Amino acid sequence: MDQYIDGSREGAVSEPIDQERTEAASRLIGSMIDNIETVIAGKHEVVKLTVLCLIAGGHVLIEDIPGVGKTSLVWALAKSVNCEFKRIQFTPDVMPSDVSGFSIYNQKTGEFEFRPGAAMSNIVLADEINRASAKTQSAMLEIMEERQATVDGNTYRMESPYMVLATQNPIESLGTYQLPEAQIDRFMIKLSIGYPSYEDEIRIVMTGEASKKTISHIAEKDDVQTLAELCKRVVCSREVTSYLVKIIEATRKHPEIKLGSSPRGSIALYNLCRAYALSKGRNYVLPDDVKYLAPFVLGHRIILNHGAIAEKKVPADLVASIIKNISVPVHLDRKEA
Known part of the structure; x- marks a missing residue:
């Protein structure tokens, strides 16, 4: 051999x-890529790598100028898989508890109750992550690496599959905080979408909004889990x-x-x-x-x-x-x- x-x-x-299961997995991955490309036109490589990161259990950092489809790519990925999706719009006033969750006292029961943060989902869009303070960015370190959050001494596991897709704008530095090396290292890949071609931009202008309304999920959480197990x-x-x-x-x-x-x-x-x-x-x-x-x-x-x-x-x-x-x-x- x-x-x-x-x-x-x-x-x-x-x-x-075996070859039969390998080919079936390949077809499902291809279907997910094709489904996302109904929204993201002309960016096959970017879409493909994003889907592969989901299967490989990694996170993606997307750095590009505004308006080229960073958020739309993440949204289309979440729509293609029937799972929970949450978006965190990072700003300087976002607190670590907004990300990981917090405990609140319930006067009726006399006990503290845990309220999950925005990062507790299956697919998480960390939009403009470099606008969050260093303290808030550090809340993502344990979540991205260990797939868990520790709040008030209690550890809460993230549900699988779990993926963080973060975006940042490379041309505007006012009001931003540079990502620490420890956090950058936790992203499996870093991508740039770039401008669409002439023909692709015509397609985006004419059918972009309609395609967003018609996209639907073609895979379940269990399907992604199966692909992840086959990948191993x-x-x-x-x-x-x-x-x-x-x-x-x-x-x-x-x-x-x-x-x-x-x-x-x-x-x-x-x-x-x-x-x-x-x-x-x-x-x-x-x-x-x-x-x-x-x-x-x-x-x-x-x-x-x-x-x-x-x-x-x-x-x-x-x-x-x-x-x-x-x-x-x-x-x-x-x-x-």
């Missing part, structure tokens, strides 16, 4: 998925995992990078690669999956040194150069792949 399918099974918890059974051989870690390690040794990716970045890339392979109808990860996804996962996790910034280099370019200089594991036998 091909090394990408077999390899070393150290740490494997179950057998790979996609095989990533030791050879491919080694290739992935070499890329991560190279970001820590690059002369133009001041801060490289953390092990959390390795785990995020590993999980996203498995979700991507599943969407392609495969039960194993290829090195090409790693090469394609690495810039999206690592771009926001590395900090350039002053020399690289002065030369106007961007993290994605350095990630691309790192990938180019690392040898790819040899595919032994494509006939059996």
Whole structure:
């Protein structure tokens, strides 16, 4: 059997998925992407990566100018899955208790009752997250990493599936607070939507409002949970995992990078690669999956040194150069792949 399918099974918890279930999962993922694209025109890659993050159990940071469809993308994702959706409009006066919840005294019962915060949902839109104070932003750290909130000594678990999609405006700094590195690192990927093409913008103008009224859910929470479980059974051989870690390690040794990716970045890339392979109808990860996804996962996790910034280099370019200089594991036998 091909090394990408077999390899070393150290740490494997179950057998790979059979081809029939793999293809069924791929079709469902494709249907979710197509459904969202009825609202978000001409942004297939952005939509695809957002859906894959949901399946891989990650969070998404969307940084772009106002009016290009950041909120609409999140709304369409929530509409495609029959689950609970909440939006937090972050402003400087939003308190941590508004996010995680708070306890209130009930005079009738004589007991304190817990009131869930806005972050307690399945899909959460953290709109303009960089407008919240540092104290409020810190309330998201435990929620995003542990999928739980601790209030007054009690721990409340988030219901699965759980995903935070945060937006921020890169061109306006007045009244904003820079996201701490610890929080940025908790996002699986960082995306930018960008302007639509000429034809796509015509479609948006003519059918945008109508498409929002007609979109409906095509998947249940249980379906997303099933996809997440199948994703965990996609095989990533030791050879491919080694290739992935070499890329991560190279970001820590690059002369133009001041801060490289953390092990959390390795785990995020590993999980996203498995979700991507599943969407392609495969039960194993290829090195090409790693090469394609690495810039999206690592771009926001590395900090350039002053020399690289002065030369106007961007993290994605350095990630691309790192990938180019690392040898790819040899595919032994494509006939059996």
